[in-house]
Amino acid sequence: MRTYQPNRATLSGWMSRRVGIVLLLVLIGLTAASFALLGDSEAAPELAPPFTLRNLDDEEVSLEAYRGSVIILDFWATWCMPCMKIFPEIHALQQTYEDRDVVLLVISFDKSAEDSREYLVENDLPTDNVLWGSLKEAHAVKDLFDVCGIVHTIVIDREGYIRYSGHPTKLTAEAIEPWL
Numbered sequence: 001m002r003t004y005q006p007n008r009a010t011l012s013g014w015m016s017r018r019v020g021i022v023l024l025l026v027l028i029g030l031t032a033a034s035f036a037l038l039g040d041s042e043a044a045p046e047l048a049p050p051f052t053l054r055n056l057d058d059e060e061v062s063l064e065a066y067r068g069s070v071i072i073l074d075f076w077a078t079w080c081m082p083c084m085k086i087f088p089e090i091h092a093l094q095q096t097y098e099d100r101d102v103v104l105l106v107i108s109f110d111k112s113a114e115d116s117r118e119y120l121v122e123n124d125l126p127t128d129n130v131l132w133g134s135l136k137e138a139h140a141v142k143d144l145f146d147v148c149g150i151v152h153t154i155v156i157d158r159e160g161y162i163r164y165s166g167h168p169t170k171l172t173a174e175a176i177e178p179w180l
Contacts, residue, residue, distance in 0.1 A: 045161035048073075048154075049144040053107070053131035056117050061105070061131055063156075070102045070179050071156040074168065075147055077109035078119045082151045086168045090153060091125065096173060100180050101158075106130045107138050109150060155179060 048071075052062040063071070074090050076083045094104035106129060108116040113132045120127050132138060145154060145165070153171055155164035157179045164171060 048156045048160050048162050051141045053133040056127035056130045072104045073154040074106045075150045075152045076106050078115050080150050090168050107141050108132045
């Protein structure tokens, strides 16, 4: 009895098709991941979920209290080197538009409020807009906004809709102008 043994040309064609299919699937996966990470600018904006946290001055701060302002919501920690690098730029962006009612709220992921406070005081930055409450509460807010990790920034318009969600380096003065 004779068994079928494919020749090299048949095996080569079969392997080429397999590799092509795998590459196509990888390309589709990467495209889907980039849309998920960068966001779909054509998607309808979502209403920002409400939350309340205590700030570093131990005052209760509610997102709802800032309705009518443009809110830059930054997820940050002193142990996150990319966060530390971009934080002065985000703070400067808010300061540029402060007279147009742009506010910066910072959700801290430090292990303690004192870690955040120490950095802010040393760098002459405000503490009333840095929200902590507890690490568990900070993670709950992160989950509300579907934030996978830090460094991450969200812009909420005056009506409470999320207009930007992504890496803060992409949030420029030109990018924030439409929501002012």
